[in-house]
Amino acid sequence: MAEKITKRDINYSEWYNDLVIQSGLAENSAVRGCMVIKPHGWAIWENMKSILDKKFKDTGHVNASFPLLIPKSFLEQEEGHAEGFAKECAVVTHYRLKTHPDKKGKLIVDPESRLEEELIIRPTSETIIWNCYRGWIQSYRDLPILINQWANVMRWEMRTRLFLRTAEFHWQEGHTAHATQEEAVEETLKMLDVYADFMENYMAVPVIKGVKTANERFAGALDTYCVEAMMQDGKALQAGTSHFLGQNFAKAFDVKFLNKEGKLEYAWATSWGVSTRMMGALIMAHSDDDGLVIPPRLAPLHVVIVPIFKNAEQLAAITEKADAIIKELKALNIIVKFDDSDTAKPGWKFAEYELKGVPVRVAMGMRDVENNTVEIARRDTKEKTTVANENLGAYIQDLLEKIQQNMYDKALAFRTANTFVIDTWDAFTAQIEKGGFIYAHWDGTSETEDKIKELTKATIRCIPMDGVEEAGTCVYSGKPSNKRVLFARAY
RNA sequence: CGGGGCGUAGUUCAGCCCGGUUAGAAUGCCUGCUUUGGGAGCAGGAGGCCGCUGGUUCGAAUCCAGCCGCCCCGACCA
Known part of the structure; x- marks a missing residue:
């Protein structure tokens, strides 16, 4: 018997915590506020990344990597930005440890190694990137610059929750520079649309696109756009943001270019990001008391085949049938696993794969071998159907599409009703x-x-x-x- | 940083108030047999600096002090 997950209607936030831990997505680490993302969680995040990465590239962006450490003075350059982030920065003040003079085996910070200028661990990278852009931009011909980076950042949060708010989190941050205001605004809105498309068509989470009020605006932005989603407890979760930064950072870092008329102008900026917080949105939008429900387009595993057998001969007979199905599914790019381990009983496996959110389960016993059928269970509705083996690949492919659509429809209906x-x-x-x-x-x-x-x-x-x-x-x-x-x- | 709670087996916890055999349970883990269509059963086994440091005592998981860590509720935030 596995540990119980708290029911949603008893305590929604305990349900969330239990689910994240028991489904093997993540756990707390030795460092307060920092999480360990486990293979199952990282696999989903990787799927999110690769889909988004393609969308960024399709819209003309390229990836790069900027440093983790930022000179404190950079953060001071843009006033609003500095005020917004100052109170949640981790600061590097020394670069060396030494052994404790009295206590053997203990290390202390070497007071001799104090840094002349303190460094902060990036809470976001606008400053270090715009410091670079000053060197990269001289003419309108250098524009636009359309760069994205996949990175981890750190914001020293008071209270943290797995995926939703952690001190360290993984994200992507796009940072673009443009010759005109119109083009920068267009970019801001274009990326917001990319996010909305991703949320709705891949995460199966309907979103509302909008503009933040001054209170909620990103520190240093002129306008912050966002996509807001509704969780199953009726609360909102901001799943992505896109900022029109105007010329604030260009002015702060003195990034000027010569326009076609030969006049010096400040460049126009945008930045936009989504983070591992989307994992939280995914979980809270769809999952149930039995575990995760993952939309097929993000699921690391689409189909699990569970054989039900009493002895080696039966397993051999089932395996032969299963092999044909696996081949058919793989040809359709459906990710499938045949779990023939004899260390767990079928019932245990059923519960386990439901907990992990695998969209489709195929069960095969001797009854099925004889009748040339399988039992198919879908994770989103928990419906079970016995179907014939003919054209099973097409059937499952279609079912995966139906699950994807049903999850969106259900989330949308819930939002509408609330x-x-x-x-x-x-x-x-x-x-x-x-x-x-x-x-x-x-x-x-x-x-x-x-x-x-x-x-x-x-x-x-x-x-x-x-x-x-x-x-x-x-x-x-x-x-x-x-x-x-x-x-x-x-x- | 305020207010509350908690540190005992991998995990969840009992024992502490009222000090005294070899520190327990459930679950998980290992071995074997029987099982296998919704989290199996029986038998055997391994597993503990009782958060840390000091104090009181003949004797401390238990009492006292200090420290460390974690969780929950607030203020702050993607």
């Missing part, structure tokens, strides 16, 4: 307690936003991009408003 249009303060506060997304009017001031957050813990997730102009009054202050914004409690 999204409310609200006009009164009483209704607003009542609904926020119950969870979900709320579209309400807002007077556009930070003061009102802060007040609402203080009173309800809800924040403005974004000003939706597909929102329509509509006259109304602010749900809190009663002042006039011309557009609804999206409120929710968030991760």
